[in-house]
Amino acid sequence: MLRRRCRLADPGILRVALFLTVLVPGCAGRPAQPLPSAPRLDVGQAACRRSSAALDWHAPSAHDERALHDAWCGTVGPPAIAAHANPAEGADSPRRALTVVSWNTHGGMADVDALLRALRARSDAEARDVVLLLQEVVRRSADLPSALAATAPVPRSLHGPGQGEDVVALAARLGMSLVYVPSMRNGRTDAPGPGEDRGNAILSSLPLTEPAAIELPLSNQRRVAVAATLGARVAGAPAALRVVSFHFDTTRGRARQAAFLGDWLRQESGRGLALVVGGDVNAIWGTRDAAYEALTSALPVEACGRRRTNRWPWRLHALFGWWRGRLDYVFSTLSRDATDIVCATWPAYLDSDHLPVVMDLVAADRSPRPASHIRTPPSAPRRAHPRTRRQSTAGATRQRPGP
DSSP states (O other): OHHHHHHHSOHHHHHHHHHHHHHOGGGGOSOSSOOOOOOBOOOTTOGGGOOSSOOEEEOOOOHHHHHHHHHHHTTSOOOEEEOOSOGGGGTSSOBSEEEEEEEEOTTTTSOHHHHHHHHHTSTTGGGEEEEEEEEEEEEEETTSOSOOOTTSOOOOOSSOTTOSOBHHHHHHHHTOEEEEEEEEEOOOOOSSSOEEEEEEEEEESSOEEEEEEEEOOOSSSOOEEEEEEESSOBTTOSSOEEEEEEEOOSSTTHHHHHHHHHHHHHHHHHTTOEEEEEEEOOOTTGGGSHHHHHHHTTSOBOOOOSSOOBOOGGGTHHHHSTTOOOOEEEEEOOOTTTEEEEEEEOSOOTTSSBOOEEEEEEEOOOSOOOGGGOOSOTTSOOOOOOOSOEEOSSSSOEEOOOO
């Protein structure tokens, strides 16, 4: 009897079970532990957290995790905050139209200029302001630590030294306000010249106020989300508009990071702020991923399309990554009662390995039209006002047609 039981444990079955255990972390669903809090952090004397302007820091409070974050933080330079946009432009009147783009720039390799030209080429683009929620941007600066210990946590460079456009130089060239907070070093090099770090950034044609950094629970690499409030009211938004750019880990720890960020977003929404949040969820299981579920429990997701948003070199995703879900999403608390929203996945990669996600906001015109403007004959059926979004009855997720 004992021998027969042992035969049931076939080595092939055991190998398959072990493979599925490693491969399917995202199927576990939402984390069982309660959502962690995101307390404000006293930055102290750490150079990597000091900036030229006031910057709120939020981070896990556990002592052991703080020590790990400090080790990673010690390898990067300070945050970069720049006010290139004209403050006077944000104070006159509410903006009627706004375009928000969320885009993983693949280590600064994305052609941001090409995307902006395409956005401006649209017929109504001249009246729009633009906010770029960028992930995986690089920054070169002499302010980075020059000497690093051999044990310092330094990931490899994405493309090698000097590759990818510096995000600080990009913002200055475009005349856009900037909030950039590095997450990690971009490789270790002994070559002369400034060091490089990489992280998330917000670039805006409108002034940015109340910048904040949210250090997410550490998993494989340090991740810091970036937030700011637009210095001008956007017509149709019920309150000041708070924008957030984030990038989660590729490991199963992204679910914990999403829960932490979701908790912070609830706090911001409780302050009466309208939120637009964009980033790389790294949700390899798409809408079934635990990180996606944790974020959608905090605020609704915009229907920006269902297609996959990333690719691998030499199109290897067609062979090895065909099962992976959509990685990039935009979330918001905006209501269609006051704002017409159209969100779509841009059709071109533009030198990145991720597609941009573009959301257009326009103040909704709900005023009744004069009878003299009605051209429909009395006998013709009344035409319904075109809807740009529908509220799903199955929870917080908003569903709208996408490409």
